[in-house]
Amino acid sequence: MYKYLNGYAASLMAACFSLVSCAGGDRGAEQSYAPTFACDSAVVNVTVAEYDSLNNGYIEAFTYTYDDLGEIAPTKLDKDGKITLRFAMQGDMSLSFNNAMGEEQYGVVRIAPGEVTDVIIYPDSIVTNGRFADFNRVLSKYKGKYGMDIMTADYFRYDMSGDEYTDAIIARYAERKAAIDADKDLSEAQRIIEKAELVNGLLSLASDRKFAGRCNYLNLNGYEGGICEDSISTDMSEANYASVIAAIDPDDCTMLMSANPGVSTSLGSVDWSTAGAGGTLLGALSDYRKAVRLVNEGKADTTLMESLRAYPDRFFADALESISGQAKKRFDDAAKIVSDTPDVPAEGIIDAIAAKYPGKVVLIDCWATWCGPCKASIAVNEPLKADVLSDPDIVWVYVTDESSPVSAYYKMIPEIKGEHYRLTGEQSKVMYEKYGIDGIPFYFLVDRKGTVSSRPDFRDHELLVSTILEELKK
Numbered sequence: 001m002y003k004y005l006n007g008y009a010a011s012l013m014a015a016c017f018s019l020v021s022c023a024g025g026d027r028g029a030e031q032s033y034a035p036t037f038a039c040d041s042a043v044v045n046v047t048v049a050e051y052d053s054l055n056n057g058y059i060e061a062f063t064y065t066y067d068d069l070g071e072i073a074p075t076k077l078d079k080d081g082k083i084t085l086r087f088a089m090q091g092d093m094s095l096s097f098n099n100a101m102g103e104e105q106y107g108v109v110r111i112a113p114g115e116v117t118d119v120i121i122y123p124d125s126i127v128t129n130g131r132f133a134d135f136n137r138v139l140s141k142y143k144g145k146y147g148m149d150i151m152t153a154d155y156f157r158y159d160m161s162g163d164e165y166t167d168a169i170i171a172r173y174a175e176r177k178a179a180i181d182a183d184k185d186l187s188e189a190q191r192i193i194e195k196a197e198l199v200n201g202l203l204s205l206a207s208d209r210k211f212a213g214r215c216n217y218l219n220l221n222g223y224e225g226g227i228c229e230d231s232i233s234t235d236m237s238e239a240n241y242a243s244v245i246a247a248i249d250p251d252d253c254t255m256l257m258s259a260n261p262g263v264s265t266s267l268g269s270v271d272w273s274t275a276g277a278g279g280t281l282l283g284a285l286s287d288y289r290k291a292v293r294l295v296n297e298g299k300a301d302t303t304l305m306e307s308l309r310a311y312p313d314r315f316f317a318d319a320l321e322s323i324s325g326q327a328k329k330r331f332d333d334a335a336k337i338v339s340d341t342p343d344v345p346a347e348g349i350i351d352a353i354a355a356k357y358p359g360k361v362v363l364i365d366c367w368a369t370w371c372g373p374c375k376a377s378i379a380v381n382e383p384l385k386a387d388v389l390s391d392p393d394i395v396w397v398y399v400t401d402e403s404s405p406v407s408a409y410y411k412m413i414p415e416i417k418g419e420h421y422r423l424t425g426e427q428s429k430v431m432y433e434k435y436g437i438d439g440i441p442f443y444f445l446v447d448r449k450g451t452v453s454s455r456p457d458f459r460d461h462e463l464l465v466s467t468i469l470e471e472l473k474k
Helices: 006-016 134-140 162-182 188-207 209-221 237-249 274-275 281-298 303-307 317-335 346-357 372-384 406-415 425-435 461-472
Strands: 040-049 058-064 072-076 083-091 093-099 105-111 114-122 127-128 363-366 392-399 419-423 442-448 452-454
Touching: 006 072, 040 058, 040 093, 040 105, 040 317, 058 083, 058 274, 058 372, 072 083, 072 372, 093 114, 105 114, 105 127, 105 134, 105 392, 127 134, 134 188, 162 188, 162 237, 188 209, 188 237, 237 274, 237 303, 274 281, 281 317, 303 317, 317 406, 346 363, 346 392, 346 419, 346 425, 346 442, 346 452, 363 461, 372 392, 372 419, 372 461, 392 425, 442 461
Parallel strands: 040 114, 363 392, 392 419
Antiparallel strands: 040 083, 058 072, 058 093, 093 105, 114 127, 363 442, 442 452
């Protein structure tokens, strides 16, 4: 059983768990600079103000959530540059909008559960309504001043001991925090964002010392010679993590208000509860993040659920129960969709899949849930299945592997019409080596005679469509 900290319940009952009426998501809703801890659906109406179908016809919405299982949703805008997105949410979510047809990042906004949020993307700002309207005006394009500068840090060395490294990053954190406190020009929203990103930076440095060490090594030694991995120290003790926790307020809910992915992403693989954050908001987030991952892999942990129920507020337990119900439905639905991988040596899997559809023209699409170009291509192809490529002699086959998280995979495939196969990591490795797969999406075309051809050139969508139509005539 966790030892509760007195400040935790009070802070949750005050700022963190104050909910507002959000019917319609109107601009007149009570404005907030604190997170919403509630489970509800949300609707987001997105408009790109200066829409040009040739240059920004698709938008990517990166979702960042308390469980750190966000997704990338490439979505086609309509003729007016609009799209409606719907989410089942457990707590607030940050949405980072990118132009999927270019390298332009539009910006970040915060979305509350239970609201209908209108998002208008202008070249120099993003405007929303709802309880975070005022906060989003600052958040959407904000450039931080007082971060931990992980990529270019010179206040630690890659070869320090764990104690030396911990002292160095905490000293930097304290220095930056004092600078934020002293900066009288910061608005309330800017101050909250700065402090949230500072905490996230400290936690990231503590949880992923290897990444920080690699960055520092390259900064000091240059990029030409590569990295001598053996020279990078990664030791961090429980006492080091406890020192990091002591340097921050682990109950301050505004650490969730970052402009970047958020504190959940910064936790890494560290068990912050056992490291000393048990009974605090930070500990709850750590346990919740771990529990959600297990649930989405079909490995629910009753001990973690009981631990979450023991926290002063039931939000995390309720959120986990909500996600568990969604995961069970996805597992049940996916079991009806995913085909058994042919029981043949890995070298013959593609041929065996092709052989299942004699006399058909088969497109085999090798993809992954984390691959933005894969999902963009699938989004383009999907409406064609009811249009120019609606011929029943076309078979659409989608092959992924274990690098696609089960949770995201099972959530996505019901919307992708076709035959689905999920390979093991070893089967995928053999397939990549046999066919010289240089990246994904990667395609195979199977003609009516059953001949399999590698077609990486199908990344040219017009060529993909024209070739399939020609094959149908044969």
